[in-house]
Amino acid sequence: MGAIPTSIFNISSLQSMSLAENNLSSNLPSSIGLWLPNLDSLFLGGNKLTGIIPESISNASNLALLDLDGNAFTGSIPKSLGNLRLLEILNLENNNLTSGSSASSTELSFLNSLVNCKHLTDLIINQNPLDGILPTTIGNLSSSLENIRAEYCGIRGNIPSEIGNVSNLAFLSLRHNGLIGFIPSTIKALGKLQILDLSDNRLHGSILDDICQLKNMGDLRLNQNELFGLIPECLGNITSLRYLYLNSNKLTFVIPTRLGNLKDILEINLSSNSLNGNLPPQLGSFKVATLIDFSMNQFTGKIPSTIIGLQNLVNLSLAHNKLQGSIPDSFGSMVSLQFLDLSYNDLSDVIPKSLETLSHLSYLNISFNRLKGQIPNGGPFANFTIQSFLSNDALCGAPKFQVAPCPTSSFHHLRKKRVALALYILLLIASILLATTFVFLFIKCRRRNQTPSNVDLLPTITPPRITxxxxxxxxxxxxxxxxxxxxxxxxxxxxxxxxxxxxxxxxxxxxxxxxxxxxxxxxxxxxxxxxxxxxxxxxxxxxxxxxxxxxxYMPNGSLERWLYSYNYFLDLLQRLDIMIDVACALEYLHHGYSIPLVHCDLKPSNILLDDDMVAHVSDFGIAKLLDLGESVTHTKTIATFGYIAPEFGSKGLVSTSCDVYSYGILLMEAFTRVKPTDEMFLEDMTMRRWMRESLPNAISHVIDANLLKPEEEHLNAIVLQCVSSIMDLALSCSTELPGERLNMKDVLAALKKVKLWYLANCRRS
Incomplete structure (x- = not known):
């Protein structure tokens, strides 16, 4: 633990240095490359090394492997790394490194220098806040390059078509960035590609047939983008596919029958699209599959009986479709099944008793269908509750399922006699009620004549029940x-x-x-x-x-939708007005109600917008009323991570200051469009610290870029000053100690002043 031993640097002939995972926490010596000229491999991963990567490291001209992952390095990635002409593996994963881009360019300029590393095979830069655009020179990288991993890096813009020039690539992962545009057609030139992961970006357009030329593909992940159109039928020709994830896009039409050729597929996820038609019988071809998720689509027709062949299946979800008919009895042959979700369909008939043989089944959801008959009681059903069978009105079974008991033949005969007796009793009661009603109406009519005409009965304040x-x-x-x-x-x-x-x-x-x-x-x-x-x-x-x-009903949805969904935008004034609305609601809950009320779960998804974009705070499911005279109470922490006040998260202490803290985080999120749970916030780096270190001089680096217009410099200056004031307020709301936070009355007053200042300066400009 501590610094790197300086005695090592006296060994000038040292060829390999490995100090990985030794809890080292110092800076790297600035002259490290000069001291170790013969070094060919340097392993320093998994420590706590800080500071910048010294430029002198490029003097270790024999270096073939440089592994600095899992540290806390900051600053830009040195362009001098391009001088390491023998470099084969560069691993900078999981640090706080930036791109080194100049003010005039947003390109990841350090990649330009790596063009000189002609032997480079692995480039791993995951989980660094690079925040830039891939340069077209990426196509000039080493012809030996086999592995590019740049996940969670804040990379923006298009994927350059020049990527097709890196012809030896076997692994390409750019997931969880901000990539837009189309998947370049030149990707078809990457004939050796085995893994392609572009998930969790904002790519749009259709999935081109060009991708089907990647005959060695084993893992294709295009999920969580904005891709539309059809699933290419030719995907069925990539018989090497083991993992296919196309979920959470805007894909339409039917599942291509040729996908049945993927006989070695292990996991296939097409959920959360707009696919329709019948489930293809070729589903039974996925004999080695362990996961099939086709939920959240518009599939109709029956569940194909060919599913009987899927004996390795562990997870099956067909929920939220329009499937009809019965649950196939052959489900009982899927002996490995652990998770089965058929909820929110139009399934009918009985629950197959064969499901009792599924000894590994730990989750079952067949709610919101039209199933009838007896709920099985053996095997895994002994552990299920009514939650697995909700809204199937014709089910019967054991009392623990909170449904009617199932009739038996002897019971049915007895029931007829009881029904006849019940009818006789009901007729007698009806006669008595009729007579009583007649007397009541007669008395009421007499009293009405004696009641002054200007006296009205008190209206009921109880809202009508909806069935x-x-x-x-x-x-x-x-x-x-x-x-x-x-x-x-x-x-x-x-x-x-x-x-x-x-x-x-x-x-x-x-x-x-x-x-x-x-x-x-x-x-x-x-x-x-x-x-x-x-x-x-x-x-x-x-x-x-x-x-x-x-x-x-709030027709404009939630603040979360407006911050993060494609084609939605809020200007500065709209965001200000929304945050003022939220502050008004909290001021009422904390100070305007008879007993202080703490919301406890303030976040963008709980702020709803009406027709006029007026904000309404919702979801009081974990709110706490503070008793009279009480300022703090204890509770179990179940609020949303990232927005929880420190004292709430660690000790379960709830006060109005908890909402103020959450509001401060929400203010930061609303004007930066960055979530407090973003991957950049690791260990000691929190959203609050990130903001504190950015004020006042680097506010332009954290503000939502959509709020700035390159052609209006004067207006941008006003916007930056306004957001800087708001972020100062957010920091005052989110201090570590509850007693140092503002109250919502002061927060509301301050935010209204900021709005007045902004409007006044905009008019002058």
Missing amino acids: YQQLFRATNGFRESNLLGMGSFGSVYKAILKDNTVLAIKVFNLQVEGAFKSFDIECEIMRNIRHRNLTKVISSCSNLDFKAIVLE
């Missing part, structure tokens, strides 16, 4: 097409009643621990609070196995 059947119809059977969002305790659906009233329905997932309590808390709180910037509760629906809250 489950009404909600079911209004949400089209809780279909995925009506899904607005999902949270910790359930899902929110858009509902249209018969009179065309549009509502939002929050359906609680009672299988999640704490959901019952969350429903009760939210009902209790929302019954008593009223404010323009709080979501209005219309009604609720509750029975043993279903609980929902009926809310005012």
Whole structure:
């Protein structure tokens, strides 16, 4: 532990140095390359080394392997690395290195220098805040290059078409960046490519047939982009594929039948698209597959019986589709199955008793279908609860499933006699009620003549109950097409009643621990609070196995959608107004209500926007009322990581200061468009520290670039000054000690002053 022993540098003939994972924490000596001229490999990974990478390292001209991953190096990646002409492996993963781009260029300029490293085979720069654009010179990198990994680097812009020139590439991973544009057609030239991972970017366009020329591909991941159009049928020709992830895009039409040629596929995920048609019978060709996820699409028809051949399948999800017919009895042959989700379909008939033989099945969800008959009780069903079978009205079975008992033949005969007796009793009761009603109406008519005409009965303040059947119809059977969002305790659906009233329905997932309590808390709180910037509760629906809250519908969705979804944009003034609305809501909860109320889970997805873009704070499922005279209370921490105040996260201490802390983080996020859970925030680097170190001189590096317009320098200066003031306020809200934080009255007043200053200066300009 500590510094690198200086005695090592006296050994000038040293050829290899390995000090990996020794908890070293000093800077690298600035003259390290001069002291070790004969070094050909340097392993310093997994330490806590800080500072910059010395330029002198390029003097170790024999260096073939440089491994500095898993440290805390800062500054830019030295361009002098290009002088290491014998370099074969460069691993800078998991540091805090930047691109070294100049103010006039956003390109990752250090890549230009690596063109000189003609023997380079591995380039690994994952998890560094490079924040730049791939240069076209990437196509001039070593012809020996086999591995490029640049994940979680904040890389923007297009993938250069010149990437096709790196013809020996076997592994290319650029996942979790900000890449846009199309997948270049030149990628077809990478004939040796085995792994292509472009997931979690903003790529659009269609998946071209060019990709099918990569005959050695074993792992293709294009998920979580904005790709549209058809799944290329020729993907079925890449018989080497083992992993295919195309989920969370905008793909349409049917699954190509030729995908059935992928007989060695292990995992295939096509979920969260707009695929339709029937599930192809070729599904049964995936005999070695362990994961199949086709959920969140629009598939119709029956589940193919060919699924009987999938005896290695561990995870199967067909949820949120429009599948009909019965659950195939052949499911019982999938002996390895552990996870099965068929919920939110239109399946009917009985639950196959063959499922009792699935001894490894630990998760089952067949809720929201039209299943009937007895719920099996043997095998894994002994461990399931009603949460696996919700909203299948014709099911019967054991009392633990909270359904009606199944009738037997002897019971059925007895039941007829009981029904006849019950009818006789009901007729007698009806006669008595009719007579009583007649007497009551007669007395009421007499009293009406004696009651002054200007006296009205008190109107009821209890909102009308909405039945489950009404909600079911209004949400089209809780279909995925009506899904607005999902949270910790359930899902929110858009509902249209018969009179065309549009509502939002929050359906609680009672299988999640704490959901019952969350429903009760939210009902209790929302019954008593009223404010323009709080979501209005219309009604609720509750029975043993279903609980929902009926809310005012917010047509513009959540703040999270407007910050992070494609084709949505908020200008500076809109963001200011939204944050002022949120501050107004919190001021009311903390100071304007009879008892202080702490929201406890403030985040962009819980801020909803109405027709006029007015913000409404929602989701009070874990909120806390502070008793009279009480400023702090204890609770179990279940809030969202990244927004939790330190004292809440570590000790469960809740006060109004917790909301102020979350609000401070939210302010930073709203104007930087960076989440507090971003990969750049590791260990000691938090969102607050990142912001503190950026003020006041580097505010242009952290502000959401969409707020600046290159052609309007004067206006940009006003924007930067305004955001700088807001970030100062955010830092005052998010201090470590609760007692040092502002209260929401002062926060609201300060934010309104910032808005006035901004408007005044914009008018002058």
